[in-house]
Amino acid sequence: MTCVGLRLIGFRCSCWFRGIADSHEHLSHKKVINHQNQMHASRPASWKILLAFAIIYLVWGSTYLAIRVGVREMPPFLMAGLRFTVAGLALYIWMRLTGVPSPNWREWRAATILGALMFLMDYACLFWAEERVPSGVSAVILAAIPVCITLLEIIFLRTQRLTVRLALGLAVGIVGVVVLMNPSSSLGEAPLDRGGAIALLVACCGWSIGTIVSRRLALPESKAMSAAAQMFSGGVQLLLLAALAGEFAHFHAQEVSRIAWFSLIYLIIAGSIVGYTAYVWLLHYESPTKVGTYAYVNPVVAVIVGAVLGGETIGRRTMLGTALILVSVVAITTMKAKQVGAVSKQESAEAAVGTAAD
Secondary structure: OOOOOOOOEOOOOOOOOHHHHHHHHHHHHHHHHHHHHHHHOOOOOHHHHHHHHHHHHHHHHHHHHHHHHHOOOOOHHHHHHHHHHHHHHHHHHHHHHOOOOOOOHHHHHHHHHHHHHHHHHHHHHHHHHOOOOOHHHHHHHHOOHHHHHHHHHHHHHOOEOOOHHHHHHHHHHHHHHHHHHOOOOOOOOOOOOHHHHHHHHHHHHHHHHHHHHHOOOOOOOOHHHHHHHHHHHHHHHHHHHHHHOOOOOOOOHHHOOHHHHHHHHHHHHHHHHHHHHHHHHHHOOOOHHHHOOHHHHHHHHHHHHHHHOOOOOOOHHHHHHHHHHHHHHHHHHHOOEOEOOOOOHHHHHHHHOOOOOO
16 A cells, blocks of 8 residues: 655756767657557556556545554554555565566565655554544545655755745645644644644655655565565564554454454455555556556545545545645646756656555
């Protein structure tokens, strides 16, 4: 369920000899054309494409309410651990049955590192926060992950140049987060729980750091196997955290209602297995930019689902904060980034969508 990438970076290569430059440009153009031809070859029926988009839009958007419902009766770390351990193991077995090789020890090590950042750190904070913060607002705050990633690239990695447009996009996103979290000006809504809001920001940082670190790690070539390894390792770490927090001792399965169990099953099957399968499948037939639009749609779906099915309030604060953050995300992810150094267009596309949301 996982967040998420988020922009296409322009590709330019400078060479001393014009002949070398022309040859490189020809090969790059040919590679792009081949990639486009692969997407359009044996293209499935339109209804299948639309169904896959509906899954990553609606299912992933609705997972926030499912988390909110589940953590009312289940310990948050235990619930998150069960979700990703079962989903990761199921996806791993499925991939092995289809002939995908198992990750080697270096790939398992990389998956464990990302499991700690993108599942232990991110989802432990998210599940814990949703005991205190409405699901729609949680989704909107996590939608600011592109803002966090860009700030890390500018301040620490120095791989992103701060342009006027980029600065404006970042400022709008930060203001959106402040609007949602400011306890003194809630615009008629109940102030957010401070601990829950801080936990969501920590979750943003975990996923953002994981997204950046993942570019330097040796992960399985198969995206589905990579996701399975990360989910499983992250799920095991979440279960260890649940044990350390004493959640097993206070958990009584017979006291959990059917709707809470259903929310967990929904998160495992629909949110993690079906959702990610649809996401990977879409990448074979649609551009990463188009598939990545789930990052804009999921928060809106989460807010609406939370209000309609969860009875959550959509007031002026929520609408204003949502609008500001989404405008920021669209501005950041659609602008042509100016990288320090040369990065290929294909690598950038994969990095932009390398993180799947919930």
